[in-house]
Amino acid sequence: MTIKQLSVFIENREGSLGEVAQKLAENRINIISLSLADTSDYGMLRMIVSDPKKAKTVLKEAGFSAMITEVIAVKVANEMGNLSQLLNCFADMNISIEYMYALATNKDASIIMKITDVEKGVKTLLDKGFELVCNDEAVKING
Amino acid sequence: MIWNEAKECMSRDEMRNLQSARLVKMVSRVYHNVEFYRKKMQALGIEPGDIKGIEDLNKLPFTTKQDLRDNYPFGLFAVPKSEVVRIHASSGTTGKATVVGYTRKDIAIWQECVARVLAMAGISKEDRMQISYGYGLFTGGMGLHYGAENLGATVIPMSTGNTKKQITMMEDFECTAIACTPSYLLHIIDALEEAGKLDKIKLKTAVLGAEPWTEEMRNRIETKLNITAHDIYGLSEVMGPGVAADCKYHAGMHIYEDHFLPEVLNPDTLEPCKEGELGELVFTTLTKEALPLFRYRTKDLTSITYEKCQCGRTLARISRFKGRTDDMLVIRGVNVFPSQIEAALMEMGETSPHYLMIVDRVNNLDNLEVWVEVDEAFFSDEIRKLEDLTKKIAHTLQQALGLAVKVKLVEPKTIERSEGKAKRVIDKRNLI
Structure with a gap:
C-alpha cells in the first residue's frame, strides 16, 4: 500500500525547476502532486508522477540526481480533527514523519508522508480504519 | 635603521x-x-x-x-x-x-x-x-x-x-x-x-x-x-x-x-x-x-x-x-593543495570524487568554498540527511586542511570535466 515518489535534487539557480518540468512534459509524464523543500543552496523537489521509473531515467539522462522513495498516501476525510487523529496514531506507535505534503484531489484530501517505518505505519493506519491510496489510484486521483 | x-x-x-x-x-x-x-x-x-x-x-x-x-x-x-x-x-x-x-x-x-x-x-x-x-x-x-x-x-x-x-x-x-x-x-x-x-x-x-x-x-x-x-x-x-x-x-x-x-x-x-x-x-x-x-x-x-x-x-x-x-594555494596564511581535498573526500568515501574549490575574498578575509556533486552514491531525499552529510564533509575537510570550509552540494556534472588535468580551483582573489 505504498506509493512511489520521485525526488529530484535542484540547485538554487534560475531555470532549474523549469528544466525538470520540461523534461517530464517532453516525455509525456504527468505530475499529480508536488512539494518543494528549500535550503539556502539547493531545493528538494518531491513529486508523485504518472511514471516514476521513466521519469527517473529521463531526468538522470538530463544530468539530475533523482531517486524513487517509498511513501504512503493517506486519505483524510474533509472533517475537523481527522489529521490530529492520524498523527496521534503515529505518535503512539513511535513512528516519526520525515516530511509530508498534500496530494491534491477533487473532494477529500490525501496526505503524502515519508515515515520512519513504512510497514508498521501502514499496518497501524489500516488497523485504525484509515484509507490508504495505492499507486494506481494516486496517479488517477484527479480523474 | x-x-x-x-x-x-x-x-x-x-x-x-x-x-x-x-x-x-x-x-x-x-x-x-x-x-x-x-x-x-x-x-x-x-x-x-x-x-x-x-x-x-x-x-x-x-x-x-x-x-x-x-x-x-x-x-x-x-x-x-x-x-x-x-x-x-x-x-x-x-x-x-x-x-x-x-x-x-x-x-x-x-x-x-x-x-x-x-x-x-x-x-x-x-x-x-x-x-x-x-x-x-x-x-x-x-x-x-x-x-x-x-x-x-x-x-x-x-x-x-x-x-x-x-x-x-x-x-x-x-x-x-x-x-x-x-x-x-x-x-x-x-x-x-x-x-x-x-x-x-x-x-x-x-x-x-x-x-x-x-x-x-x-x-x-x-x-x-x-x-x-x-x-x-x-x-x-x-x-x-x-x-x-x-x-x-x-x-x-x-x-x-x-x-x-x-x-x-x-x-x-x-x-x-x-x-x-x-x-x-x-x-x-x-x-x-x-x-x-x-x-x-x-x-x-x-x-x-x-x-x-x-x-x-x-x-x-x-x-x-x-x-x-x-598548484599550492595560500588561504588565510594556510598552505592548501587541491590534492588534500581530493584525498580527504576519497578517504571519507561517501561523496563523488568531483569537486571544485572556489577561493574568494569577502570582507578582506579569504573564503574557501568546496562544491561537491550530489550523485547516486550519496543522494537522499531527506534534507536532514543531506545537511548532515554537508556538515560531515565540511568537518572532514577542516580537519585535513586546518581551515574552515563551506561545502556546497551541486547537481551532477555541474563540475567541468576536462581531458587531462581537471580544473579544480577557481581563485577569484586576483593576487598576481
Missing part, C-alpha cells in the same frame, strides 16, 4: 667569501650527519671535498617538500634530538605534516633575522607591537614574537581572530606596529572604519606576510591607516618568516644571504636564470643546525637582483612573487 650593518651591507666579494666558507662547513657536517644527503651525494659521485665554494653549489642535489615528507618526522635532522629545542610544522598534502626543528642557535639566528626585518621597517624598542599571526605549530606567530622581543619592542601576543579585542588592545595600548597577514589587516581596517576608530589608533608600521599580496593592497593599507606596510617572506622548511623582507624603498625583498643562499632557476631546465629573469626560488641554508637543506625548491616564482639598494644594503633582492610552479 640597519640592525646588522656588518652583514647587511658587506661588499659582494665579502659576502661570497662568507657564503663559501659557511657552505663548505655545512656540506661536510650534513654529509656526516644526514644519511639522506650522504646517499644522494654518493649517488651523484660527489664528496664534501668537491664543494670548495658557492661556485660548486650546482653540484649539490636538490631537496623537495616530498623529501621532507618521506623522512617524516625527524629523518633529515642533522643533530641529536636532545639538541632540538623547538619543533614547528605545516600541513602536508596527504595529512602528514612537514616537520621542522631548531637548535638553540637556530632560534637565535631566527630572532636575529626577524629583528633585522623589523629594524628595516623602522620599528625599534620604543614600539609596541601586536603580533596577530597564529601562534602554535605555524611559524608566523612565534617567529615574529621572538624577533620583536630580540629587537626590544613591547610584544603583544594577540594571535589571530577576535577582531574586536584586537582593536580594543590596539587602541588602549596605543600599538604602533602590527604583524599579521595583509588580508587580516584589511579586515581589521574595515572593522576600525565601521567602529569609527580609524583616527583613534596610533599604528605607524605593519609587517605583513604568509600569503601573496599585491601593490594595490599595500597602497590601500598604507592610505587607509597612514602607515608604511612592509612585506616579509619566509617558509618553515628554510626557517620561517624573516628569510627576506623589503625596506622603505619597496624595491624587492632583501634576502639574508649570510644565512640563506638563494638561486633562481628555470623550473624546467634547472639552469640559473639571469638577473631579473623569472624562475623558481631555491634556497640552501648556510647556518642551520637542526634542519640544514641543500637547494630546497620553494616552487615560488620570482626574479633576483644583486644590485645595491638605495637603502645601503648590498643583499640580493627578490621581486614580488609571480605565482608558483605547483
